Structure formats: structure tokens, C-alpha cells
Amino acid sequence: MHKIWLVAKETYRREVKTWSYLFMILAPFIMVFVIFGIGFMTGSGDDSYVGVVTDNAALRQSVKKSDDFDNYASVAKAKKAYHNDDIDGYVVVQEKDNRIIATYHSDEKMDDDLKSEFLISLKNVQQDLNLKAAQLSAKQIQALSNQVDFKQTIKQSDGSADNPVQEITFFILIFLLYFLVLTYVQVTAQDIATEKGTKMMEVIFSSMPGGDYFIGKILGIFGEIITQVLIYALGLAGCYYAAPYIGGVSDSFNKFKPMIYQVVGNLLSWGLLFTVLALVLFIIFAAFCGALTAKSENANKAVSPLTTVGIVGFLIAINLQSAGDPIWAKILSYVPFLSSFIMPMRVLKGNATGFEAGISAVAALLAIVISFMWIRRIYPKLILQTDDLGPWQNFKRGLLN
Amino acid sequence: MLTIDHLNKSFGANQVLFDVSFSVQNGRILGLVGKNGAGKSTIFHSILNFVDYTGTISIDGKKLNAKDYDQVGYLPEERSLMPKLTVADQVSFLASLKGMSAKKAKAELPDWLSRLGVKGLPTDKIKSMSKGNQQKVQMIATLIHQPKLIILDEPFSGLDPVNVDLMKQLILEEKRNGATIIFSDHDMRNVEELCDDVVMINDGRVVLNGPVNEIKNSFGLTRIFVRTDKSLSDLRELPGVTDAIAQNNGSKLLILEDEKYGKAIFDELSAGQYIQTFDQEPPTLDEIFRMKAGARHA
Numbered sequence: 176m177h178k179i180w181l182v183a184k185e186t187y188r189r190e191v192k193t194w195s196y197l198f199m200i201l202a203p204f205i206m207v208f209v210i211f212g213i214g215f216m217t218g219s220g221d222d223s224y225v226g227v228v229t230d231n232a233a234l235r236q237s238v239k240k241s242d243d244f245d246n247y248a249s250v251a252k253a254k255k256a257y258h259n260d261d262i263d264g265y266v267v268v269q270e271k272d273n274r275i276i277a278t279y280h281s282d283e284k285m286d287d288d289l290k291s292e293f294l295i296s297l298k299n300v301q302q303d304l305n306l307k308a309a310q311l312s313a314k315q316i317q318a319l320s321n322q323v324d325f326k327q328t329i330k331q332s333d334g335s336a337d338n339p340v341q342e343i344t345f346f347i348l349i350f351l352l353y354f355l356v357l358t359y360v361q362v363t364a365q366d367i368a369t370e371k372g373t374k375m376m377e378v379i380f381s382s383m384p385g386g387d388y389f390i391g392k393i394l395g396i397f398g399e400i401i402t403q404v405l406i407y408a409l410g411l412a413g414c415y416y417a418a419p420y421i422g423g424v425s426d427s428f429n430k431f432k433p434m435i436y437q438v439v440g441n442l443l444s445w446g447l448l449f450t451v452l453a454l455v456l457f458i459i460f461a462a463f464c465g466a467l468t469a470k471s472e473n474a475n476k477a478v479s480p481l482t483t484v485g486i487v488g489f490l491i492a493i494n495l496q497s498a499g500d501p502i503w504a505k506i507l508s509y510v511p512f513l514s515s516f517i518m519p520m521r522v523l524k525g526n527a528t529g530f531e532a533g534i535s536a537v538a539a540l541l542a543i544v545i546s547f548m549w550i551r552r553i554y555p556k557l558i559l560q561t562d563d564l565g566p567w568q569n570f571k572r573g574l575l576n
Numbered sequence: 577m578l579t580i581d582h583l584n585k586s587f588g589a590n591q592v593l594f595d596v597s598f599s600v601q602n603g604r605i606l607g608l609v610g611k612n613g614a615g616k617s618t619i620f621h622s623i624l625n626f627v628d629y630t631g632t633i634s635i636d637g638k639k640l641n642a643k644d645y646d647q648v649g650y651l652p653e654e655r656s657l658m659p660k661l662t663v664a665d666q667v668s669f670l671a672s673l674k675g676m677s678a679k680k681a682k683a684e685l686p687d688w689l690s691r692l693g694v695k696g697l698p699t700d701k702i703k704s705m706s707k708g709n710q711q712k713v714q715m716i717a718t719l720i721h722q723p724k725l726i727i728l729d730e731p732f733s734g735l736d737p738v739n740v741d742l743m744k745q746l747i748l749e750e751k752r753n754g755a756t757i758i759f760s761d762h763d764m765r766n767v768e769e770l771c772d773d774v775v776m777i778n779d780g781r782v783v784l785n786g787p788v789n790e791i792k793n794s795f796g797l798t799r800i801f802v803r804t805d806k807s808l809s810d811l812r813e814l815p816g817v818t819d820a821i822a823q824n825n826g827s828k829l830l831i832l833e834d835e836k837y838g839k840a841i842f843d844e845l846s847a848g849q850y851i852q853t854f855d856q857e858p859p860t861l862d863e864i865f866r867m868k869a870g871a872r873h874a
Contacts, residue, residue, distance in 0.1 A: 181672050189661075371658040378717065381624045381727075382673035383640065559626055561654075571667035 178383045186395025190404060191367065199358065200406055225289060226253040226265035233303065234268060237296040243289055257281070266293065273308045277302045291473075311487035340434055341523050344441040345496060348519055352450050353489040355400060359454065360461040360481050361474070363396050367558075368466030368474035376558045385555020389462065396458055416568040445532050448521040453515030453540040457481060459543065463550045466557035467569050488516035509535050511542035577601055578623070578725060578756060584774035586616055591780065592618050593629070596842070598775045598785050602636075605757040607767035608787075609861070610777035611869055616760040617653055619777070621779055624650060635725070646675040649723030652759075653730050655714050659703035663689070664701055667717045674721040681720055688716045691811055693743065707740055715743065719750060728759035728807060732766060744770060764862035776868055782789050783868045792858040795807065796835040801827045803852040814841050827853055 190196050226247045227238045238244045245262065247253035253265035257280070264281025273370050275297055279285050285293075306316060358419040370376060381387060415435070418428040464477040495504050495517060508517040508527065521527035527535075578600045587591040593615050600606040608616050622629045625640065637643055641759065645795050657666050662684050671681035692712045694707050713732060718726065731747070732740045747770060751757055761767055765776055767788070774791060776784035784791055803826060804811070811820035811830055816837025821829045830841065838856045845851055859867075 178673055181669070185669055309640075329635060373658055374652070374654045375656050375658060377624075377626070377652040377654075378650060378670060380626055381648060382645060382670070384625075541622065573716075576644070 179387050181395065182388050182391025183394035184384075185399060186366070186392050187398040187402075190362065190399050191576075196399065200403055202203070203407070204410065222261045225285065225293070226251050226359075227263045227268065227281035227293075228265060229267060230270035231270060231300055234296060234300050234364065237299070241292070241296075244293065256279075268297070272305070273304050275304065285563060334442040340437040340441065342496075343434070343438050345520060345523060347438065347442060348446045348450065348523075349489060349492045349516065352453055352483060352515060355404075355450070355454055356457045356485045357482055359396060359400055360457050360478055360485065362399070363458050364465035364468075364474040364478040365471065367392065367462050368395070368468045368477070369471040371468070371558050371561065372471045374561055376555075380555055380559070386551040389551050391456075392462060393458060397454075399455060439550055441523060445522045445529075445536075447541070448478065448536060449515040449532075451518045452536060452543065453512070454509060456515075456539060456543050456546070458484065459547050459550055462554070463546075463557070466543055466554055469561055469569065475518075484512050488513045492516040492520055494519050500524070511539045514539055577636055578758070579632070579634050579637075580619070580623070581620065581634070582630040583622055583633065585615075585622060585627060585629045593622070595692075596777070596780070596782055598782060600756055600758050600773065602756050603751065603754050604772040605751055605759070605770055606773045606775060607771035608760040608775050608777065609762075609764065609865060610760075612762075614777040615780040616777055617729060618780075619691055619728055620650075620758075620760070623727065624648070628649045646721070647724040649718040649721065649726045649755075650729055651715060651726075653733075654749070655711050655734075656711060656713060656791045657702045657717075658708060660701065661697065661715055662699050662701055663694075663705070664698035665771055667698075667713065667720060671721050674723070676721040684720060685716070688720060689713075692716060692746070694785070703865075708735060711735060712739070713720070720754070721745070722755075724755055726755050726757045726759075728757065728844075730760055731790075732761060732763065733746045738830045764860060764865055768861050776865060777868050784864065786863065791864065792861065795859050795864060797838060797858055798832040798835055799857045799863075800830040800832065800838060800841060800844060801853060801855040801857065802830060803827045805868045806845070814844060817841070 225244050227244050228235070228247050228250050229238075230233060235246050237245050245256075245302075247256065247265065250265075250267055253262070256262045257265055263283070264279055264285065266279045266285075268275060268277045270276075277293075277297055306319075376385075376388075381559050385396070419425050460481055461478055464481060465474055468474055468477045469516065491504070491507065491513065498504070500521060503528075504517055507513045508521055508531075514535045518527060518532055521530070522532050557569065562569070580599065581597050583593055583596040584591065596615070596619060598606075608619065612617050621627045622631075623633055623640075624645070633640060633829055647865065661669075664685055668678035668681040672678045678698070679804070682698065688694075689696070689698065692707050692715065694705075694712045694716075695788065698710055702710060705713065716729070718750060726747075728747070731743055744766070747757060748760070759770075770787050773786060774788050775782055786794075802811075807827065808820045808822060810874060811817060814830070814837075816833045817830050818833055819831040819832070823829055832838065832841075835856065842851075845854070847860055
């Protein structure tokens with residue numbers, strides 16, 4: 176057991192010290208910073224403020240509530256603010272013969288969004304003027320204020336994930352699983368093929384059984400995955416606790432807080448279990464594929480069947496999001512490798528019960544146990560088969576040893 | 577004592593070892609010789625449990641268990657280390673797999689580097705070292721945990737004569753420290769020089785097995801090195817001489833059917849003449865190897 180941990184530690188230490196691992200960890204953070212940075216840079220230029228000069232009390236009240244408009248007492252004051260670049264322009268609103276006349280003064284036309292927002296306020300004011308001018312009775316006013324009553328009847332069991340919590344959970348799960356599977360399948364195969372290429376495995380296997388070395392490698396690679404996921408979890412937890420104190424974010428955060436709780440709750444149920452099962456299964460087979468190659472540069476080629484399965488699982492899951500619960504999805508949700516992409520989605524959408532998910536998980540677990548025992552047994556033979564005969568011939572010759 | 581008893585090994589339908597049996601006494605050096613593909617590496621792989629086989633391999637009468645392998649030092653035929661690791665990290669990792677603490681291995685490493693004349697520091701990356709120095713580092717990784725059984729698969733290949741001598745000294749030093757050593761080599765001079773015992777493998781079968789001197793003597797004193805003015809054709813006419821070959825140092829080698837012809841040849845060549853050199857010896861291991869390897873192909 177001690178030697179297994181030594182191998183796990185060495186595998187972990189060797190990988191996490193590389194620049195590629197560091198970049199892999201930091202890439203999402205860099206991406207978020209870049210996106211926020213671009214948003215901030217471009218967003219800061221879009222902060223339009225428009226001055227409003229009017230005697231209409233209702234309109235002044237409406238402007239007061241807006242973040243984008245400011246009241247000015249006189250045209251002179253608005254003009255001064257405009258010349259000082261405090262505002263992008265100003266609107267002078269006048270009332271003449273029960274009609275609202277608004278004139279915008281600036282070098283450029285008013286931003287379309289601001290114009291739409293301001294026109295709504297103006298229309299309300301004009302509506303009030305119209306009603307006053309028409310001298311309608313209370314009953315007539317009531318009759319004119321009737322609105323269309325639009326109702327929606329949503330069939331709950333149609334299988335589509337139209338609940339935002341479901342949708343967010345769905346996308347987080349699918350992308351996390353896809354990202355981790357594709358990343359670590361390649362990392363595992365590359366690591367093992369590189370070691371095999373150096374031909375130092377004979378020395379290592381003269382010190383410990385090859386099967387134990389295989390376990391150590393898998394544990395080391397899982398250490399790398401756990402490190403990455405923990406760093407992301409800590410990053411997200413940091414954002415969670417920092418958000419209430421960041422101006423401009425705290426309001427949105429408080430608004431979405433219940434949803435965040437629900438999403439995290441959904442993630443920590445079947446989704447997490449199936450993600451772990453998929454990772455274990457994919458990594459065991461990635462080690463197998465890596466052991467089949469004689470050269471490290473062929474590792475990606477050897478692992479391509481696995482990455483294809485990962486991509487197919489991802490595409491099926493994406494398709495499933497809007498496809499209800501077809502029979503093929505029901506069947507594939509019990510097939511190891513693909514089940515981890517499909518079953519959590521079916522559970523999330525209420526199309527599969529916990530019992531069905533349990534059966535699928537047990538099937539995946541059985542696949543893991545059987546493949547692990549088999550690959551552990553043949554792994555040293557495959558690794559010591561260093562002639563470059565191609566994966567299939569290497570596999571056959573490895574079995575003969 | 578390492579004992580290999582009735583070892584058979586097949587790869588599918590292809591049998592490569594046939595009833596191989598031999599033993600290595602504790603504290604002795606055994607040379608395992610044979611042509612390429614004779615089965616030497618497969619014997620090593622069987623001892624190290626890399627491959628499935630039939631037969632028995634034991635140390636001091638007991639089958640090897642996982643703990644016993646901590647006492648084995650193995651230098652494979654194809655040498656390689658992890659190029660991105662430092663010398664210290666590489667050696668300490670391999671030593672720790674043999675049960676030696678990484679800390680102790682790192683502490684002893686500078687002394688080993690100095691003993692083997694490795695140009696470089698423990699903190700140097702393997703990839704920054706010359707091929708020869710990398711081979712020395714691998715030898716250090718094989719020996720640093722002070723194994724009781726040392727298996728060296730062609731330890732001198734790729735080394736220059738100076739480093740070959742250095743490695744020979746190291747092997748003899750390990751023997752003096754009590755280690756049992758088994759190594760393979762194509763150069764029979766190395767085997768003659770270092771080994772107490774020799775096992776010759778040909779096409780997966782043991783064709784010779786025993787102490788080097790006994791094996792050589794068992795072929796009789798059938799080689800005569802002589803300095804004489806007689807021509808090679810005249811020498812070939814002498815009784816019992818099957819061949820006469822000119823040597824680089826000016827002497828001539830006579831190959832005899834039997835050592836009993838030695839005295840008659842001496843009398844013939846010395847009659848009325850001064851003979852500078854007359855040396856009757858057994859055949860070299862190389863000659864024996866050629867005879868044995870050739871015999872199976874004849």
C-alpha cells in the first residue's frame with residue numbers, strides 16, 4: 176500500500192508542477208476576468224445620462240426614479256451640464272394644447288434603449304392629458320383601462336427543462352463532465368504513454384507489481400482532478416461570500432441567492448455521483464489506451480475512441496434538453512459511459528425516478544469494477560510491450576505475455 | 577542462492593525457453609551469455625515476475641515474494657530515465673520504491689555521483705546530461721539501495737572503455753560487499769574477467785553451465801600460441817592441428833583436435849630451434865560460445 180501511495184504522490188506531484196496544469200487550472204479564471212474586463216471597458220463607455228427639463232410634475236417624478244435621466248431646473252443649467260460633459264444631451268419637454276412636445280439636444284442621436292424608456296414615460300403623461308381633455312366619467316375611464324388577460328397552461332410532464340434552475344444545473348453538469356472527461360482522458364493517456372516511451376517501467380515493475388502501479392497512477396490522476404475541482408469550488412465559494420459586498424453585484428446576488436442554493440442542491444445529488452462514476456470509468460480506459468501505444472506522440476490517437484464517446488454523450492445530453500424523454504434516451508441512460516451524461520438529466524427533468532438512477536449507477540459501478548480488475552491485470556503486460564506494432568497488435572501481444 | 581528450476585516460457589505458440597535450470601551462489605557473479613534472441617532477457621523478466629512462466633524460481637529455497645524484490649537491483653537492457661526529472665528526484669523515487677527513504681537516497685547521492693565520476697549535480701535535469709552520464713545515473717538507481725541480488729542486462733553497452741572499467745570496478749565492489757550478481761553480455765572477455773560462473777543459452781536452452789575455469793578446462797588445452805618462423809601452411813601440417821591462425825601480435829594460434837598433441841608439436845617446433853613463445857591454453861569463452869552456438873546451427 177505504501178508503494179501505491181508513493182506512485183500516486185509522484186504522479187500527482189509531477190503533473191501539478193507543470194505549466195500546462197497551472198494554465199489549465201487558471202484558464203477559466205483568466206477567461207472570466209477577460210470577459211468582465213471587456214464588459215467593464217466597453218460598458219463604462221455606454222453610461223449615457225440625459226438631462227430632462229420639464230414643468231410636468233408627473234414626468235419629473237418618473238425621471239427622478241430613473242438611473243439614466245436627471246431633472247434640470249432650466250434649459251441653461253442643462254446646457255451647462257451638457258457642455259461640461261456631465262450628460263450626453265438634454266430633452267426639453269413642453270406641453271402645448273394638451274400635447275407633449277419633447278426636443279432632444281445633442282451632437283448624437285439618443286440611445287435607442289433610453290429613447291424607448293423615455294417614450295414610455297412620455298406616453299403615460301400624454302395619456303393622462305388625453306383623459307383629462309376627454310372629460311370622461313370614472314366608468315368610461317375604467318372601461319378604457321381594461322387589459323388583455325393572457326394566460327399560459329404548461330403541461331408539467333412534457334420533459335422539457337424550462338425551469339431556470341434545471342437549465343442552469345443541466346448546463347453546469349454537462350459542461351463540467353464534458354470538460355473534465357476530455358481533459359483528463361488526454362492527460363492520463365499522455366502521462367502513461369510518455370512513461371512507457373521512456374522504457375523505465377521495467378525498473379519500476381522490478382520494485383512493485385504492475386497492477387499496484389496502475390492503482391497508484393489512477394489515484395494520482397484523481398488527486399489532480401480533485402485539486403482542480405476544489406480550486407474551482409473555493410473560487411466559487413469566494414465569489415459567493417464576496418458578492419454581497421461588491422457594489423452593483425449585491426442586488427443581483429440577493430435576487431438569485433435562492434436559485435443558487437437550488438442549483439448547488441441539484442449538483443450535489445445524482446449529478447455528482449454520475450460525474451464521479453464517469454470520470455473513474457473514462458480514466459481507467461484512458462490508462463488502458465495510453466498503455467496500448469508505444470510512442471507518447473500517439474497517445475491522442477489511441478484515446479480518440481474514448482473522446483468520441485465523451486463527445487457523443489455530450490451531444491446526446493444537449494439534444495435531450497429539448498427532446499423530452501425518447502425511448503433511445505431511456506435505454507442509453509443505463510449504458511455505462513453514456514449513462515453519466517443522460518441519467519442525471521432524466522432525473523433532473525423528472526423523467527426518471529431515484530430507483531432508475533440507482534440501477535444505472537449500479538450498472539456503471541459494475542462496469543468500473545470489472546474493467547478495473549481486468550485492466551489492472553493486463554496493464555503491466557501492455558506497458559512492457561514496447562514494440563511499435565499498433566494498438567491492436569500491442570493488445571494481442573500484451574495478452575500473450 | 578538464486579535457483580531457477582525447469583523454467584519454460586512461451587509467447588502464444590512460440591516457446592522461447594526450454595527447461596532452463598541453473599543457480600547462482602550467494603556472493604558470486606554469474607554471466608548469462610547467448611546470442612541476440614537466445615532468451616537471456618526473458619530469463620531476467622521471469623526472475624522479476626514480468627511474465628507468466630512454468631517452473632520455479634526461488635531464493636534460498638523460497639519462492640520470491642513482493643518483499644524480496646526490494647532486495648533486487650535491476651538494470652534493464654534499454655536504458656532510460658524520465659528526462660524532465662532531476663537526478664535527485666529520479667533516483668530518490670526509484671530508491672523509495674525499493675524501501676529506502678527518499679531522504680536517505682538524496683543524502684547519499686552526491687557520494688555516488690562522485691564515485692562514478694558523473695559530471696553534473698543532483699539538481700540537474702536528466703535531459704541536460706550526456707548519454708553516458710545518464711547511464712551512470714541509472715546504475716546508481718540500480719545500486720543505491722544496496723540490493724542483495726543485482727541483475728544487469730548488458731551493463732556495458734554504449735559505454736567507452738574508461739567507463740566500462742569503472743563499471744567493472746563497481747560490480748566487483750558490490751561482489752566484495754556480498755551481493756549476488758547476474759549479468760548478460762555479448763563480450764565474452766567481460767564475462768571471463770568478472771564472472772565466477774557462466775550459463776550459456778542457445779535458442780532458449782542451457783548449453784553450458786558451471787564455473788568459468790571448469791568450463792574452459794573441460795574443453796582441454798586445445799589452443800597453442802606460438803612464435804615461430806614456420807608458415808601457417810606448414811603449421812597446419814603438424815599432427816592434430818585443425819587450423820593455424822596468425823595473431824595481431826605476431827604469434828600464431830594453433831587449434832588442436834586434442835590437448836594430447838601439445839607435446840609432439842612442442843618437440844617438432846623446438847627441435848634445434850629457439851622458441852620465443854609456446855603457450856598451451858584452453859579455448860576462450862568466445863571460442864566456446866562460437867562452437868556451441870554454431871553447433872546448433874550446423
